[in-house]
Amino acid sequence: VRRLFSGRRFNDEVRRELDFHLAMESAERERRGLPAVEAHRTAMRDFGGVERIHEEVRDVRGMTFWDSLVQDLRFGFRTLRRSPGYTAAAILILALGIGANTAMFSVVDGVLLKPLPFKSGDDLVIIRQAALKSNRANVGVSIQELFDYRKRLTTIRDLVEWHSMSFVLLNQGDPDRVDTAVVSANFFDMLGVRPALGRTFVDEDDNLGAEAVLVLSHAYWTSKFGADPGVVGRVLQMNNRPHTVVGVLPEYPQYPQEADVYMPTSACPFRAASEETPRQGHRSFAALSVFGRLAPGAMLQEATQEVNTVAGSYEVAYPREHQQFRALGFTGQALSLPEQLVTGARPMLLALTGATFLVLMIACANVANLSLARTLHRSRELAVRTALGAGRGRLMRQLVTESIIVALAGGVIGIVLAWVSLDLLKSFVGRFTERTGQIEIDGVVLLFALVASVITGVFFGLAPALSTRRNLSQSIRDGAAQGGEGASRHRVRSGLVVAQVSVSFVLVVAAALLLQSLYRLSSVPLGYDADKVLSAAIYGNFTTQGNATVAARTENTILERLRSSPGVRAAALASSVPQSAIQPGNQPIILEGFESGQSQGASGLQADPNFASEGYFDTLGVPMMAGRDFRASDDTQAPPVAVINASMAKLWKGADPIGRRFAVAPSRPDVAPNWITVIGVASDFRLYSAEIAVDSQYFLAVRQFPGTGTRVLARADGDPRALGPVIRAAVHAADPASPVESLQTLAEVRGTTQLAAPALTAVLLSIFAAVAMLITLAGVAGVIGTSVSQRTREFGLRMALGATRMSVLRLVLSQGVILVVIGIAIGLAGAYGFSQLLTRYLFQTAPTDTGAYALVAALFAIAAMVAALGPARRATTIDPLKALKAD
Numbered sequence: 001v002r003r004l005f006s007g008r009r010f011n012d013e014v015r016r017e018l019d020f021h022l023a024m025e026s027a028e029r030e031r032r033g034l035p036a037v038e039a040h041r042t043a044m045r046d047f048g049g050v051e052r053i054h055e056e057v058r059d060v061r062g063m064t065f066w067d068s069l070v071q072d073l074r075f076g077f078r079t080l081r082r083s084p085g086y087t088a089a090a091i092l093i094l095a096l097g098i099g100a101n102t103a104m105f106s107v108v109d110g111v112l113l114k115p116l117p118f119k120s121g122d123d124l125v126i127i128r129q130a131a132l133k134s135n136r137a138n139v140g141v142s143i144q145e146l147f148d149y150r151k152r153l154t155t156i157r158d159l160v161e162w163h164s165m166s167f168v169l170l171n172q173g174d175p176d177r178v179d180t181a182v183v184s185a186n187f188f189d190m191l192g193v194r195p196a197l198g199r200t201f202v203d204e205d206d207n208l209g210a211e212a213v214l215v216l217s218h219a220y221w222t223s224k225f226g227a228d229p230g231v232v233g234r235v236l237q238m239n240n241r242p243h244t245v246v247g248v249l250p251e252y253p254q255y256p257q258e259a260d261v262y263m264p265t266s267a268c269p270f271r272a273a274s275e276e277t278p279r280q281g282h283r284s285f286a287a288l289s290v291f292g293r294l295a296p297g298a299m300l301q302e303a304t305q306e307v308n309t310v311a312g313s314y315e316v317a318y319p320r321e322h323q324q325f326r327a328l329g330f331t332g333q334a335l336s337l338p339e340q341l342v343t344g345a346r347p348m349l350l351a352l353t354g355a356t357f358l359v360l361m362i363a364c365a366n367v368a369n370l371s372l373a374r375t376l377h378r379s380r381e382l383a384v385r386t387a388l389g390a391g392r393g394r395l396m397r398q399l400v401t402e403s404i405i406v407a408l409a410g411g412v413i414g415i416v417l418a419w420v421s422l423d424l425l426k427s428f429v430g431r432f433t434e435r436t437g438q439i440e441i442d443g444v445v446l447l448f449a450l451v452a453s454v455i456t457g458v459f460f461g462l463a464p465a466l467s468t469r470r471n472l473s474q475s476i477r478d479g480a481a482q483g484g485e486g487a488s489r490h491r492v493r494s495g496l497v498v499a500q501v502s503v504s505f506v507l508v509v510a511a512a513l514l515l516q517s518l519y520r521l522s523s524v525p526l527g528y529d530a531d532k533v534l535s536a537a538i539y540g541n542f543t544t545q546g547n548a549t550v551a552a553r554t555e556n557t558i559l560e561r562l563r564s565s566p567g568v569r570a571a572a573l574a575s576s577v578p579q580s581a582i583q584p585g586n587q588p589i590i591l592e593g594f595e596s597g598q599s600q601g602a603s604g605l606q607a608d609p610n611f612a613s614e615g616y617f618d619t620l621g622v623p624m625m626a627g628r629d630f631r632a633s634d635d636t637q638a639p640p641v642a643v644i645n646a647s648m649a650k651l652w653k654g655a656d657p658i659g660r661r662f663a664v665a666p667s668r669p670d671v672a673p674n675w676i677t678v679i680g681v682a683s684d685f686r687l688y689s690a691e692i693a694v695d696s697q698y699f700l701a702v703r704q705f706p707g708t709g710t711r712v713l714a715r716a717d718g719d720p721r722a723l724g725p726v727i728r729a730a731v732h733a734a735d736p737a738s739p740v741e742s743l744q745t746l747a748e749v750r751g752t753t754q755l756a757a758p759a760l761t762a763v764l765l766s767i768f769a770a771v772a773m774l775i776t777l778a779g780v781a782g783v784i785g786t787s788v789s790q791r792t793r794e795f796g797l798r799m800a801l802g803a804t805r806m807s808v809l810r811l812v813l814s815q816g817v818i819l820v821v822i823g824i825a826i827g828l829a830g831a832y833g834f835s836q837l838l839t840r841y842l843f844q845t846a847p848t849d850t851g852a853y854a855l856v857a858a859l860f861a862i863a864a865m866v867a868a869l870g871p872a873r874r875a876t877t878i879d880p881l882k883a884l885k886a887d
Contacts, residue, residue, distance in 0.1 A: 025043040129332050152310050197232050
């Protein structure tokens with residue numbers, strides 16, 4: 001490497017050494033009696049060619065290789081400058097392929113390959129309890145269960161808890177809703193996270209009755225406090241009590257979910273109350289996510305067995321609390337935290353990575369075709385170089401060097417494209433996993449881009465290099481006239497086009513399946529009228545709404561103000577907004593007197609509970625099938641009532657459910673059921689995602705359960721967005737300290753929560769497919785265009801012998817169609833295999849949907865004819881006389 005940058009000095013040193021050797025040899029011969037001139041002549045004769053020895057020394061020391069490489073690079077740059085059209089097209093095509101692959105690799109590297117940014121991140125595990133028979137993959141870990149695991153587990157240590165809530169932070173101007181993570185005192189120590197300012201939590205912070213403290217995330221500290229280091233020690237108001245800020249976290253990816261502030265378990269009013277008075281016994285506050293670290297030498301399988309053993313013992317040790325789980329397949333597992341964080345993202349990322357790789361392969365094949373066509377016009381140049389002594393290997397190296405120059409230029413532009421698209425990819429991946437904090441264009445990604453560029457350059461550069469002719473006279477003659485490109489070279493170019501069509505067909509079929517799935521998902525009847533309905537989230541302030549009476553008064557005031565406001569046709573409060581980011585929470589229920597054996601949940605009946613005020617179904621446009629809606633009189637003084645949906649009404653097996661009673665199955669045999677009377681049956685509607693089948697649901701009256709009306713729904717006479725200020729005014733009239741957020745129409749709610757992820761997936765794959773198809777069609781046009789230019793004399797002779805222009809047109813078009821048909825036939829198997837990766841993302845669409853396959857095949861055939869039409873029309877304009885005179 002040193003001599004590479006000091007070549008001139010090295011040459012001077014070698015030449016001085018050779019001169020010194022010859023001088024010594026001449027002196028020796030003079031001592032033997034020869035005259036000086038004769039001594040020098042014989043020394044030069046016996047030594048041999050000085051320049052030859054010089055080159056041999058350079059070869060041994062590796063200098064000739066670098067000289068040749070520099071020559072190749074200089075010649076390559078000059079040659080590419082003389083072909084600006086080819087150079088620009090090749091660089092742009094490769095930039096698209098390399099850029100897409102670089103961007104996807106940065107995502108895969110940050111999400112799937114990099115370890116978690118914590119101390120020994122690969123050893124982190126999450127304890128998860130499930131009720132398998134009821135399809136509940138996570139029933140949460142309770143406070144007492146966490147304490148049991150800490151005492152009894154030997155394969156997992158440093159257990160910590162985490163759960164997330166939303167609270168209202170005061171003393172910062174307007175009331176600010178903050179996403180709050182409630183964690184164990186040793187949470188940050190277990191992860192190895194050190195504070196940027198102050199301290200994190202200590203064991204004393206977890207003691208019930210301890211002073212409430214907070215740790216701010218770096219982002220929240222920066223945005224709300226202007227990165228003021230004096231925030232440590234500041235007292236803020238939250239949950240009707242003061243909280244002291246004791247620390248600020250560094251800027252790091254937060255797992256398992258981003259939060260604005262962190263608080264210890266004792267500061268959360270719900271968590272602390274459940275620990276102090278466990279109303280559900282051993283299952284009290286079963287909402288915890290529990291993390292830990294594998295003990296030294298412990299394996300994940302061993303930890304899972306131990307966790308399952310401990311979880312299985314609860315049914316015997318605590319039969320009253322675990323009665324409802326007896327028939328539901330209650331199990332415990334220890335799962336790898338890094339794996340769990342990417343479970344939902346891995347299949348899609350692998351599918352998109354495969355798609356981008358296919359795009360790169362198409363780009364390589366297309367540029368290889370361009371290079372073959374360019375090499376055809378350089379036949380005389382290459383033949384002359386061969387005649388002057390350049391070997392076949394030397395010519396191959398020159399052509400591959402030019403290809404690598406183009407690929408590296410494409411790689412540089414590709415890196416820019418990847419950097420520009422990174423934010424879009426982060427937002428896309430964030431819908432499938434929380435692991436987006438480590439996605440970046442770093443050294444590893446740049447190295448990947450470099451390697452991909454070099455390999456790409458070698459790949460598409462080999463095709464023209466291997467096709468260089470050995471017959472010099474033939475090449476020189478072809479350079480002067482239309483010798484044609486030769487059967488072997490034509491087969492290579494046609495084969496590359498067939499490969500492009502096959503791969504492109506795979507991508508377009510996959511995109512068609514996703515678009516068809518998206519259309520069907522967006523076309524599912526929801527069962528409610530989303531037109532002109534605005535929704536909003538109310539985050540109750542525990543500082544001002546500390547009891548049920550105050551909460552009820554607040555909710556009543558909101559409803560009264562809304563319904564009396566101009567432009568409001570109907571309004572209601574509910575626990576959730578249809579099609580928002582919510583999941584059903586089925587609970588075991590029992591039906592009064594329906595069947596004697598159905599007691600304490602043994603029947604296996606389940607239903608999903610929700611809360612709604614009067615006017616809820618009218619606001620949504622959901623018809624009542626029987627009975628009545630809620631009334632203002634259905635309050636805390638009245639017996640509990642419910643409106644059920646049509647699916648739940650079927651549980652009574654044809655009997656009229658109006659006036660009948662049901663109850664949530666008590667967790668203990670000695671607890672009496674809290675019976676609820678059915679007052680109405682509403683038509684089924686899709687409260688959750690359209691992908692989730694409508695099941696048994698019931699709605700309880702918000703007035704009977706104050707504090708559950710956290711969502712506002714208002715139907716407008718005109719533009720629903722105009723109701724935003726009206727909703728804010730109504731809420732702030734009831735409680736000025738309650739934040740109002742997430743103002744969205746029901747159409748916007750569905751678009752952002754249910755359709756955004758599949759739409760983004762379909763759009764990304766469609767972009768890749770469109771790029772692949774355009775590149776492929778350009779390749780088809782290029783091959784046919786080159787063929788036409790090389791067959792000018794043939795077409796002229798055909799027309800001179802009586803062929804019509806239409807027959808020539810059909811002949812040329814058939815060439816392109818045949819290539820596409822062969823490519824589609826080969827691509828069918830690839831499309832089937834690739835579409836299997838998308839099965840979990842398809843809605844009511846089979847991976848083998850014949851309609852999609854047929855549509856894409858027809859699209860390719862038509863597009864190929866359009867691409868070939870330009871060269872075909874040029875073939876029909878050939879003048880037979882000029883063509884025959886060409887030689």
